[in-house]
Amino acid sequence: MTEICINGAGPVGAALACRLAASGWRVLVVDRAGLAEAEDPSLDGRAYAIAEGARRMLEAAGVWQHLGAIPQPITEIRVADGRPGERPSALGLQFASDDRPSDDVPFGWMIEARDLRTALNAALRTQPLITVAAPDQARFSFGRDGVSVALNSGATHEVRLAIAAEGRRSPLREQAGIAVTRIPYHQCGLVAMIGHERPHDGTALEQFLPQGPFARLPMRGTDAHPNRSAIVWAESEIRARRYYDLPDAAFAAEIAERLRAEDTGAITMAGRRWIYPLSAQYAHSYIADRMALVGDSAHGIHPIAGQGLNLGFRDVIALARTLGEARGQDPGSRDCLMRYQRATRPGNLAMLAATDGLERLFGNDNPVLRLGRDLGMAAVNRLPRLRRAFARRAMGL
Known part of the structure; x- marks a missing residue:
């Protein structure tokens, strides 16, 4: 029996599916686009900076091993x-x-978006505990004891937990009535x-x-x-x-x-x-009844520090750990979801505040602010312990 449904097979949703399946969960992944479509190099020109903590998660999920091109x-x-x-x-x-x-x-x-997508797709296809419905769409009906997932292709799945990994305009988040604050x-x-x-x-x-x-x-x-x-x-x-x-x-x-x-x-x-x-946004809650938000469905930040995808991968790490601790219990229980939210939302909001503050502090030519921020960077540069603490935090360690 499928236990968890992830709506969205983008980098965060696909990585979460692989990580949960590697831990023994049966996962259904739904996406309106076919997997092969996301491998088209003309679709996305981005390159991702994958932090060491995220790399270790991808390795544990069986994804890193599928990278044909060696990352830089x-x-x-x-x-x-x-x-x-x-x-x-x-x-x-x-x-x-x-x-x-x-x-x-x-x-x-550093890895190109297409190479990461190809590795994720290979892991999705080879993991026996993952069922992929793509291209397809689903209607979600939430009950007290579970979630009914009705696919347009005709099949219906009963799961215990639905996860929104659909991006910034998440339909599941809107269905749950979770408010979002946006920062243009x-x-x-x-x-x-x-x-x-x-x-x-x-x-x-x-x-x-x-x-x-x-x-x-x-x-x-x-x-x-x-x-x-x-x-x-x-x-x-x-x-x-x-x-x-x-x-x-x-x-x-x-x-x-x-x-x-x-x-x-x-x-x-x-x-x-x-x-x-470019914009930032944050959901006022990461959870609802039998639902959790991950990645851009929960948060989006300015790319000034290159941490957007890594923040989503931290959600994956936290949710996989939380569900691992709840093995043998109900993965969609309120207690389990609250533990996930406590583990992720405060840190993510702190990162959003930090990147927003950096953009406002450095995004001007005021000579007084220029001198102050230059002196601040020089001071950090002279403090090895603080510098290394910043580095470890950015590396997700």
Whole structure:
């Protein structure tokens, strides 16, 4: 008998299904799109920075082993304050090998969205305790003792717990009447892949610019582009659209203006670019009767720290742990769901507040604030224990 239904087979929903199945739960996964459709490289140009804690969860879920392309480790991180066309402030923050738990544990792993999706799909297909209904849609009827899941394809499943993993516009969350607070940033994120003349040596760069953060993230090279990086670049909506519409050479020149401090050499575009509106939001509750929210259904944050997907994977870790402790009991009980919410929501709200505060603090050109934040980063840089504590937190350890 199927015990749990996950509505949504995105990265968080699929990872949760694999992690729960690896622990012995029988799981039904429903998604309106077919699994193979999400493997199309034209669908999503993002690259994810997977924290070490999330990587360990994916390995335990049987997903990491299916990655055909070896992810790129992040071995060093540089954080700086700057302006386009200028060298960044010397009062920055650097996380190096001494800040990692050990030499063989990097700060994170860079992986293309398509590669992660392919690995998740392979794990879903090979796990015998998972039933996948995709493409399909379901109607959920909640009762005191269980949830009836009626698929459009005709089958009906009786489960004990429904999990909403459908994204920011979650239909299950709306069905449960859970309120959401949204925070608009009036910004768009530009995402692109570049090739560059000189190697990145596993170093990630984050610059806080007046119009928004700009990140260059190391990627595995290809035959066409041996030295390759992902660009995540936030700008005001109008400016972002203007940059998005530039020819490749002009777009690459704008990126080069923001990489003055890096010895990357000549920059070329290594594929198409994408543009996304940026906002944050949080659900007022992560649970309802026989329902739990995970990932973007529960929260969404500004990409300034690159923690959005990792936050969803932390939900997976917490819910899998909570349900593991409840093995032999009712996974949809109020007590079980309350334990999950207590384990996740406070930390997620703290991360949302931190990323929102960073965006507001660094997203301006006030000289007094610039000096204060530069001095603050320099102070943290001189405190190894604090620096390592920040690093471990970001790594999910």
